[in-house]
Amino acid sequence: MRTEHILHGFANRDLRDKLAASVLRLHVHGLVAKIPRSRRLRVTAFGHRVMGTVLKLRQRDFPCLYPVAA
Secondary structure (H helix, E strand, C coil), X not given: CCHHHCCCCECXXXXXXXXXXXXXXXXXXXXXXXXXXCCCEXXXXXXXXXXXXXXXXXXXXXXXXXXXXX
């Protein structure tokens, strides 16, 4: 969901440090798709909806994890 990956997508190595789940699982669930003729992936429209909803629910249900900006 980071903006740096919107235009050019991302590679598996970009996720290795940030996610414990494999990219294959994200692909199987339809959250990411391969960019044709490259080794890069992009987040699908469905992936944006699902991940955006998850982030919103996480912020709403666990506000103690996010410090209030002064």
